[in-house]
Amino acid sequence: MSAMSTPVPKFDITAEEIDALVAEFYARIRAHPGLGPIFARAIAQEDGPAWRAHEAKIAGFWRNAVGIDRSYDGNPMRVHVENRDIHPGMFSTWLDLFARTAHDVLPEEKATRMRALAERIGAGMRYAVTERDTVRGAPPKLL
Numbered sequence: 001m002s003a004m005s006t007p008v009p010k011f012d013i014t015a016e017e018i019d020a021l022v023a024e025f026y027a028r029i030r031a032h033p034g035l036g037p038i039f040a041r042a043i044a045q046e047d048g049p050a051w052r053a054h055e056a057k058i059a060g061f062w063r064n065a066v067g068i069d070r071s072y073d074g075n076p077m078r079v080h081v082e083n084r085d086i087h088p089g090m091f092s093t094w095l096d097l098f099a100r101t102a103h104d105v106l107p108e109e110k111a112t113r114m115r116a117l118a119e120r121i122g123a124g125m126r127y128a129v130t131e132r133d134t135v136r137g138a139p140p141k142l143l
């Protein structure tokens with residue numbers, strides 16, 4: 001393999017650890033009173049093959065984000081902006097649940113790094129979703 005196509009891992013998390021994190025995170029998402037219904041609508045009401053496919057896609061997203069491989073080829077920013085059920089205030093809830101899951105599933109150092117990565121990516125998404133929800137020409141929200 002050429003150096004060009006070989007991603008450099010950012011830290012030593014494994015694909016298996018990502019799979020475990022993703023499985024547990026979406027199990028908790030399905031059970032979450034606020035976020036569960038949004039995912040149920042977009043993916044499937046019941047746990048099953050559609051959820052496994054979602055989890056496989058998300059695991060690929062994280063392998064890409066940490067530099068294990070580049071199999072994920074999607075546009076998460078656009079997906080979240082286009083889903084009109086998703087609003088800016090939900091990101092702190094999502095990120096808290098992700099951080100808690102990471103700390104329950106992974107060794108401390110890896111959990112901390114995954115949390116930091118999610119927060120960085122989530123900040124960009126929250127900004128884009130906020131822009132989408134902003135009414136042009138309306139007075140600025142000062143608080």
Ligand code: HEM
Nearest residue numbers: 038039042061074075076079083086090091094118121122
């Ligand atoms: C307010 C918080 C969030 C909510 C409610 C949410 C919800 C969703 C939903 C419902 C989907 C399924 C896509 C669809 O509508 O068909 C999705 C996809 C996805 N989400 Fe989120 N999400 C949130 C935050 C995040 C964050 C912070 C990340 C990354 C750090 C993330 C990563 C992804 C990825 C990679 C996909 C797959 C996109 C694709 O189809 O390629 N999400 N999300």
